[in-house]
Amino acid sequence: MKHQIKEAKGKLGVLMPGLGAVATTFIAGVESIKKGLSKPIGSVAQMGHIRLGKRTENRNPLIKDFVPLASLNDLVFGGWDVYEDNVYTAAVKAEVLDRFMLEAIRPELESIVPMKAAFDKNFVKNLDGTHVKEYKTRYDLAQAVIEDIKNFQKEKGCDRVVMVWCGSTEIYHEAADVHQSLAAFEQGLKDNDARIAPSMIYAYAALTLGVPFANGAPNLTCDIPALVELSKKTKTPIAGKDFKTGQTLMKTILAPGLQARALGMEGWFSTNILGNRDGWVLDDPDNFKTKEVSKLGVLEDILMPDENPELYGDMYHKIRINYYPPRKDNKESWDNIDIFGWMGYKMQIKVNFLCRDSILAAPIVLDLALFIDFAKRAGMSGIQEWLSFYLKSPQTAPGLRPEHDIFKQLIKLQNTLRYLMGEDLITHLGLDYYEGILNEG
Amino acid sequence: MKHQIKEAKGKLGVLMPGLGAVATTFIAGVESIKKGLSKPIGSVAQMGHIRLGKRTENRNPLIKDFVPLASLNDLVFGGWDVYEDNVYTAAVKAEVLDRFMLEAIRPELESIVPMKAAFDKNFVKNLDGTHVKEYKTRYDLAQAVIEDIKNFQKEKGCDRVVMVWCGSTEIYHEAADVHQSLAAFEQGLKDNDARIAPSMIYAYAALTLGVPFANGAPNLTCDIPALVELSKKTKTPIAGKDFKTGQTLMKTILAPGLQARALGMEGWFSTNILGNRDGWVLDDPDNFKTKEVSKLGVLEDILMPDENPELYGDMYHKIRINYYPPRKDNKESWDNIDIFGWMGYKMQIKVNFLCRDSILAAPIVLDLALFIDFAKRAGMSGIQEWLSFYLKSPQTAPGLRPEHDIFKQLIKLQNTLRYLMGEDLITHLGLDYYEGILNEG
Amino acid sequence: MKHQIKEAKGKLGVLMPGLGAVATTFIAGVESIKKGLSKPIGSVAQMGHIRLGKRTENRNPLIKDFVPLASLNDLVFGGWDVYEDNVYTAAVKAEVLDRFMLEAIRPELESIVPMKAAFDKNFVKNLDGTHVKEYKTRYDLAQAVIEDIKNFQKEKGCDRVVMVWCGSTEIYHEAADVHQSLAAFEQGLKDNDARIAPSMIYAYAALTLGVPFANGAPNLTCDIPALVELSKKTKTPIAGKDFKTGQTLMKTILAPGLQARALGMEGWFSTNILGNRDGWVLDDPDNFKTKEVSKLGVLEDILMPDENPELYGDMYHKIRINYYPPRKDNKESWDNIDIFGWMGYKMQIKVNFLCRDSILAAPIVLDLALFIDFAKRAGMSGIQEWLSFYLKSPQTAPGLRPEHDIFKQLIKLQNTLRYLMGEDLITHLGLDYYEGILNEG
Amino acid sequence: MKHQIKEAKGKLGVLMPGLGAVATTFIAGVESIKKGLSKPIGSVAQMGHIRLGKRTENRNPLIKDFVPLASLNDLVFGGWDVYEDNVYTAAVKAEVLDRFMLEAIRPELESIVPMKAAFDKNFVKNLDGTHVKEYKTRYDLAQAVIEDIKNFQKEKGCDRVVMVWCGSTEIYHEAADVHQSLAAFEQGLKDNDARIAPSMIYAYAALTLGVPFANGAPNLTCDIPALVELSKKTKTPIAGKDFKTGQTLMKTILAPGLQARALGMEGWFSTNILGNRDGWVLDDPDNFKTKEVSKLGVLEDILMPDENPELYGDMYHKIRINYYPPRKDNKESWDNIDIFGWMGYKMQIKVNFLCRDSILAAPIVLDLALFIDFAKRAGMSGIQEWLSFYLKSPQTAPGLRPEHDIFKQLIKLQNTLRYLMGEDLITHLGLDYYEGILNEG
Numbered sequence A, B, C, D: 001m002k003h004q005i006k007e008a009k010g011k012l013g014v015l016m017p018g019l020g021a022v023a024t025t026f027i028a029g030v031e032s033i034k035k036g037l038s039k040p041i042g043s044v045a046q047m048g049h050i051r052l053g054k055r056t057e058n059r060n061p062l063i064k065d066f067v068p069l070a071s072l073n074d075l076v077f078g079g080w081d082v083y084e085d086n087v088y089t090a091a092v093k094a095e096v097l098d099r100f101m102l103e104a105i106r107p108e109l110e111s112i113v114p115m116k117a118a119f120d121k122n123f124v125k126n127l128d129g130t131h132v133k134e135y136k137t138r139y140d141l142a143q144a145v146i147e148d149i150k151n152f153q154k155e156k157g158c159d160r161v162v163m164v165w166c167g168s169t170e171i172y173h174e175a176a177d178v179h180q181s182l183a184a185f186e187q188g189l190k191d192n193d194a195r196i197a198p199s200m201i202y203a204y205a206a207l208t209l210g211v212p213f214a215n216g217a218p219n220l221t222c223d224i225p226a227l228v229e230l231s232k233k234t235k236t237p238i239a240g241k242d243f244k245t246g247q248t249l250m251k252t253i254l255a256p257g258l259q260a261r262a263l264g265m266e267g268w269f270s271t272n273i274l275g276n277r278d279g280w281v282l283d284d285p286d287n288f289k290t291k292e293v294s295k296l297g298v299l300e301d302i303l304m305p306d307e308n309p310e311l312y313g314d315m316y317h318k319i320r321i322n323y324y325p326p327r328k329d330n331k332e333s334w335d336n337i338d339i340f341g342w343m344g345y346k347m348q349i350k351v352n353f354l355c356r357d358s359i360l361a362a363p364i365v366l367d368l369a370l371f372i373d374f375a376k377r378a379g380m381s382g383i384q385e386w387l388s389f390y391l392k393s394p395q396t397a398p399g400l401r402p403e404h405d406i407f408k409q410l411i412k413l414q415n416t417l418r419y420l421m422g423e424d425l426i427t428h429l430g431l432d433y434y435e436g437i438l439n440e441g
């Protein structure tokens, strides 16, 4: 039976704290798609198909034709940054897209100028922007962001708004008492508690207004009890954290494959070179720590060494990120994987990924924006685990092991859509294609 | 409800046409496992777990503890080859395993000597063995193999027997009229029809006796209507074809991952270097053709360019296999994958797999033997699509697109086991972990 | 004592049969350098230094400041092709250079239009151009090319002219009787002997006029006794053959290094993917043969297996070139080198070169043109072995083993320049920096 | 004219401080060569040829047949270590060589037991061995080592002795006043100055006795004015420092090749994984610093960015060494080189070297031992720059830029040998092979 889902009519505002490489690439892409200059490659919501029914029915619509999503033509953009460059200028500086393409959509991009940021340099030492809000307490800051959102929605005439964090990675810190309940958090805001990160303030503002929130960086942000509580209170969907791109994307593709075949693993060494601003921020060990924690958990959760000690008990996992200017945004990774098979014989796999970081991240911003808006219209609230397909470090119910295997995440996403749209879930059993395969008796 | 399954008591004979690198590595491994010298790494049947019930139930038994499989201690081995070397000598020549290990199980290996082969040099030009059966018609040859099987079973005191083709790749040929029905086939045997390959004769002999048959090479063998008909008639399970190892294994891991993310693909170039006897046989273009066809289909079936023309319509897929003696059995592959993402930007993935061909294939022989014996005891017959997890070129019901995505194949295998054992199928939906996630009304 | 060298005054015409990817990239580069838009990177003649005297003298001038070469501003270009596209259009189609750069020098490029080619489709089957000269005998054809050269020199007001073959690779053929002497060759021209390749006709025309000739393709062309004889007769320098770029460049860098250390080698596997017109021509086995022969000799001559049988006696060398359209001109190579060291232990080196074929070849055209003009002015004639630094398959005196080691080739080039300019040759002995190092008695 | 060289008669003792992976591999190799079980692969002194005279003379003897070197059968071994394992046990623990090979030479290896080390834990924090000499002042320690050497020579009946440092890398420190003159150094010994490293004490002891000394690690050791002074005083040859193997070997092969062609370089990123004791010591940042300094200088000296600012002015060079246990002694490196060519177009080279550290280092120990003994007999003393071919960080005359280009180093080595043996130096000019190439007039 199909679930009740509100229509996607009117404009959808996408607000992003952080108008850097990822956000500007995302915006430029959607604007060029609107003009017919490119396609939403990498967006599962736009280009992905979903199989319905039996294999022989040949029902395989595009997801966007199956599920009522906002149309790309209805998207409007806004955001905050600690630098005052408009989106055109920021995109030129990011050196992700070629100049020829950028000129073609220059007016659209120039018209988007960042609002002043809610910022605290203690959370990102390598940034020196000055386009920031002044404030007494974090509570005032949150109110200012709430006003920003309301004004944006009014000015742009948006039917609905969603927010996706595209700001820099904040330094590593763990959830403290001030993050444990909404009451403690709100008290903390008033006390200007230094443990409340800027990203949390944006998330608090969004959720207070019932604006769905997704987190593309590895910071805690909405992954704390206080904000989960708020999301349930205001019946708002949330999803986090850290866009799954590049090396980790690869890892969650390859590791399940090796594990599926019961191949053992002695070690996995991952190194990266990148030369963009994100790389510069991550050159600070405190900020790198946040990223590292987000990246390291992946293998353990897929391989489950506790259950497979003979295969994965001694696995040595090392990750290095190197700031290397020649590479700019064209991040490159090299992985060496030491596996072993039958009778303990050793083999090696080396993967060299010449990727483009923001090119991989941009369509994820789009899909998270479209799906989290859809989730809201479908009456869903709180943690949306089915979006973990897009995230390096998926937020789950307390005590629930996150699922990192991208293929299980995909089935979860697709079966969630099938479920909401009243279609049969798919199990890939398929014995019924084979008449009489089971001699019953 | 649990399905009725016969017990796995008594000895299980594993008969292999072709006692070369793969078969001897398989046998040596099982013998060393019996002696406690190694573990069945790479065998999903032995080392793999299967999740049952909800994630929070923490039920994750080993497959071999969940499903009644034959015990490794009950396995006994036999086979045929065109060379008369016993398994110890053949293993030494194959240079897969180290001498120190082989000495430790020498008596067990020396005791296994090949029976004379059913052979026809027209199907494998690069072989010159003389340990072959003489015959008038292929019908006589089939009868001789039937006798071999019966004698083996009696001499070894086997409760049950299975057969796995581990012989060389035969030259490329397509199914002709003589392969279209059991009647035509049996007439062809009597007429000594040159289009009936030696591998088909082994398969015919096995199926006639109700012995389950799996095909590890890319030859047609049991993948013809005549032998499917026979398998149904004698209620015998069959599975084929071509062990999924090395580069193709990688391809069916990576391609689904890229497709899952709606990343486009311009080209995939695959090259291989290998220096074993298999490589030498494949240096003959006719035999390579058989392998190439088996390897090429994989991408198309996963990416479905007809449904995704903008992403995969222009994909250029090229596969090269190079005989290169220095590498011996340590086959190595290099893949270059040209992908594109958001706004058409190009990226590259390069995968260098230093693998060991027979080390990857040996546990597949084991799993196919164990599972096809299990299938027989569970009353299954004909094509076992759920074993396509192990095969490069899975045999399916006529008209049914084979599924190459290894993750869908794994779910199919696991859900088949769950189904037969009366457990719930798994869908990864998981909304029920999130109380009140859906505001109903 | 310095050798007598004529001044480089007035214009130098550079004529190229074949205005394809390499030639147009070369011309576009020089034109953009003239306009100050780029630098002659990769040109040793322009950017390379040469050490003079002792290390402590710190004399290390640019080669172009040491040796009297033609100035880039004095270069003018012309050529022939079987397609009638001007250099701008041909460059756009070649997809080597970006459009933005090409627009900036469009008028200069558009003004260069190819003359009709001396062509014979039997030598390049995959080409279908029709911009070709009609002729009765090859002798007439040669006369027509001679006229072309004279007209070009007059129209452009050139002081001197050189010719560099940048045409497609012709099919493999070996020197026959008709190529053995000038007399036989000229008779062959008159008899329209089908074994005289088009490239030989261009070379004959050039040498007849005393125009220095260099050959960038692996065809025989001037590497036959007849044309060597002619070059001596008209006192004209010649050099060939096959620009040393990409994988072979790498090979002649790496192999001498490994050999220097007395490391053994079991095998070298080289594979290439490329998708330009050159790749398409080489997809024809007859044309590939010419390239393969040129590429294969390299290792043998460097490693000298006959003198080092224990290190290189069993070396297995395999080269593959694969036409792979996604790659266009961005040729990519992957090499796997199997070496062994102390006590026979094995090691592997893998080199992945993401190169750009024409970008590497263009400065070689420049250097050959500049140096062969210089050679002529310095009174040199016949085979210029000191230019083998630039060539995959260097032409040498009969019976003289070619030197492939790029470092020996470089010393040869530099010591030739030092010699002609009256400077001390360099031996790197350098004992004199160490006072009293030798206790003489 | 041939230089006066003493005969190589009688036994040559090779003493090594540090009987770890490299030293035991070296000793095992020579012992297995003595027994005819293997060849001295990787030893230029044993397997390398040297061309004499003109190319057409075909004189190309083995170096060992050209120069009077000690015979391998005359080598005897000894050493010191902070662990008391004999060479057999130490070799087994090092896991470099296979057990089967080690068993075959077990008695020879077991008979070599280390003397107690001159050690100071402040210089190598990650070591905890206790097989060390007790001492009051470093002066006493030096005397004890001098006694060790004398005893060894007497016991083994050696005609001559050489010493090669094969000990762990000591922490980074720079030459201080105490290292500036022999007088200051000897005073420091007596004052037990903490800035005198253990390796210097061994070198001091050796040089005092006229025993030639070579340094295989990147520590200063004999690369200080005090010990150069001593080497001249006692007319003893010295050479240092840091065996050139693996990644740096590759770098000094590749970089000269790219520079030879005037290709620009934007960056070179080098990463390593290794899991042996050397890797464990280098995991301490202070010890890594010593190695890093030794490795970093290489590129700058080859590319000379000051003279080639347009090509190398912005070169970014980064080196990472990662302790990664699965790799053991099979060190592996991955290099990414960002180059640019004609018109600034970018290209990439990736080199993946699966090497074996000690296998590459062992023959260097041999060659240094043989050549430095030869140098002594040839009457040479002080710094032997011609041995820089073997060293990452060659010691040179004060103020003289070290030469890192391995090909120039090789010519220097070979021309030194030619010079000492009275043969013509080779310049590769070779014009004389071409009669009449120069039209004189």
Ligand SMILES: NC(=O)c1ccc[n+]([C@@H]2O[C@H](COP(=O)([O-])OP(=O)(O)OC[C@H]3O[C@@H](n4cnc5c(N)ncnc54)[C@H](O)[C@@H]3O)[C@@H](O)[C@H]2O)c1
Pocket (backbone or CB within 6 Å): A017, A018, A019, A020, A021, A022, A023, A080, A081, A082, A083, A094, A117, A118, A119, A120, A124, A127, A129, A165, A166, A167, A168, A169, A170, A198, A199, A216, A217, A218, A242, A243, A244, A245, A246, A276, A277, A278, A281, A356, A357, A358, A360, A361
């Ligand atoms: N593939 C990817 O690019 C990828 C993948 C996973 C996660 N991420 C994360 O996405 C985020 C964005 O990546 P990017 O490449 O665009 O980085 P970027 O540095 O180009 O952009 C981040 C922007 O955020 C701004 N910013 C920082 N703190 C802010 C604040 N408090 N308020 C408003 N603006 C703020 C910065 O000024 C900067 O312009 C990073 O956290 C990165 O780690 C990116």
Ligand SMILES: NC(=O)c1ccc[n+]([C@@H]2O[C@H](COP(=O)([O-])OP(=O)(O)OC[C@H]3O[C@@H](n4cnc5c(N)ncnc54)[C@H](O)[C@@H]3O)[C@@H](O)[C@H]2O)c1
Pocket (backbone or CB within 6 Å): B017, B018, B019, B020, B021, B022, B023, B080, B081, B082, B083, B094, B117, B118, B119, B120, B124, B127, B129, B165, B166, B167, B168, B169, B170, B198, B199, B216, B217, B218, B242, B243, B244, B245, B246, B276, B277, B278, B281, B356, B357, B358, B360, B361
């Ligand atoms: N990873 C892998 O090793 C792998 C993967 C997929 C498929 N395969 C296939 O498995 C098969 C075995 O591979 P291998 O490496 O062991 O090859 P192999 O050449 O070492 O062994 C094959 C053996 O089959 C024998 N043979 C050939 N025709 C026969 C006949 N008619 N009757 C009896 N014996 C016969 C040969 O003499 C040979 O000893 C090959 O077809 C190969 O293509 C192997």
Ligand SMILES: NC(=O)c1ccc[n+]([C@@H]2O[C@H](COP(=O)([O-])OP(=O)(O)OC[C@H]3O[C@@H](n4cnc5c(N)ncnc54)[C@H](O)[C@@H]3O)[C@@H](O)[C@H]2O)c1
Pocket (backbone or CB within 6 Å): C017, C018, C019, C020, C021, C022, C023, C080, C081, C082, C083, C094, C117, C118, C119, C120, C124, C127, C129, C165, C166, C167, C168, C169, C170, C198, C199, C216, C217, C218, C242, C243, C244, C245, C246, C276, C277, C278, C281, C357, C358, C360, C361
């Ligand atoms: N790095 C390199 O690019 C490289 C290296 C070594 C050698 N080469 C050789 O250089 C040559 C040029 O390479 P390219 O990439 O420019 O190839 P290309 O195919 O782009 O250009 C060759 C041109 O020659 C023309 N041509 C063929 N026969 C001709 C004839 N008889 N007269 C006049 N024109 C003729 C063709 O029409 C074509 O336009 C090829 O032979 C190639 O093998 C190139």
Ligand SMILES: NC(=O)c1ccc[n+]([C@@H]2O[C@H](COP(=O)([O-])OP(=O)(O)OC[C@H]3O[C@@H](n4cnc5c(N)ncnc54)[C@H](O)[C@@H]3O)[C@@H](O)[C@H]2O)c1
Pocket (backbone or CB within 6 Å): D017, D018, D019, D020, D021, D022, D023, D080, D081, D082, D083, D094, D117, D118, D119, D120, D124, D127, D129, D165, D166, D167, D168, D169, D170, D198, D199, D216, D217, D218, D242, D243, D244, D245, D246, D276, D277, D278, D281, D357, D358, D360, D361
């Ligand atoms: N390819 C190579 O292996 C390579 C290349 C260049 C340099 N090196 C250098 O060679 C040296 C040896 O390398 P290895 O792989 O054999 O290392 P290793 O750790 O296996 O051996 C070094 C040995 O030196 C001993 N030692 C340390 N200080 C000592 C002292 N003061 N006196 C006596 N013994 C002492 C240690 O106990 C150890 O057994 C290291 O400094 C390494 O950096 C090695």
Ligand code: NA
Pocket (backbone or CB within 6 Å): B271, B272, B320, B322, C271, C272, C320, C322
């Ligand atoms: Na290939």
Ligand code: NA
Pocket (backbone or CB within 6 Å): A271, A272, A320, A322, D271, D272, D320, D322
């Ligand atoms: Na690294």
